[in-house]
Amino acid sequence: xYLVVVQEKYxxxxxxxxxxxxxxxxWKGLYEFPLIEMAEACEPAGLYSSSEWNTxxxxxxxxxxxxxxxxxxxxxxxxxxxxxxxxxxxxLPQGNDSWEQxxxxxxxxxxxxxxxxxxxxxxKIL
Numbered sequence: 001x002y003l004v005v006v007q008e009k010y011x012x013x014x015x016x017x018x019x020x021x022x023x024x025x026x027w028k029g030l031y032e033f034p035l036i037e038m039a040e041a042c043e044p045a046g047l048y049s050s051s052e053w054n055t056x057x058x059x060x061x062x063x064x065x066x067x068x069x070x071x072x073x074x075x076x077x078x079x080x081x082x083x084x085x086x087x088x089x090x091x092l093p094q095g096n097d098s099w100e101q102x103x104x105x106x107x108x109x110x111x112x113x114x115x116x117x118x119x120x121x122x123x124k125i126l
Contacts (some may be wrong), residue, residue, distance in 0.1 A: 001047055002033040002116070003056065004086045005099075006065075017092070017099040018110060026075065031110040033084070034099060041070070041081060070093040073115040084119050 005017045012112040018031040031090065036052045044067045047053055066086040090097070104125065112120075 001036040001038065002082055002084045003036065004033050004084050005092070006086065006088050007090070007092060007101075008088075013103060015101045015103050016107070017096070018102050018112075019098045019100065027113050028043065029111065030113050031100075032113060032116055034096070041083075046088075046099075047085070056093065056096065057089075058095070059095045061090055063088040071115060071119060073113075073118075080115065082115060082119075083088075084123075086123075 007015050007017075019032060019034055021027045021030050021032060033091075034048070034056065036056065036092075038047070038050075038052075044064075050089075064085065065088055066084075068084040068086075069111065071082045071084070073082065086103050107120070107125070
């Protein structure tokens with residue numbers, strides 16, 4: 001479950017948040033949206049009531065704008081089923097220090113996995 005967190009800043013500038021992958025895996029050094037991994041797919045209500053969701057958003061006011069269909073991505077050693085949750089926040093909850101604020105116009109400057117690129121193009125963000 002990728003969290004596409006959007007915030008309106010000064011004026012009408014919109015920003016979103018990415019984090020750099022530092023784990024020693026195939027996507028090391030690439031940027032992705034904040035992620036809540038779950039062993040099995042769940043309905044939106046299951047995600048929104050999870051302890052991981054509450055840890056990320058800390059009861060801050062937010063608006064769920066979209067919950068995508070599954071995106072299937074095949075790696076050589078595993079299949080990833082990902083969903084993207086588009087969330088609008090008024091302010092970023094504390095404790096998310098690894099998140100980098102990125103304006104929509106700067107998004108193309110960041111290397112991202114093909115899975116996220118497909119989502120952004122389908123949503124007409126890129």
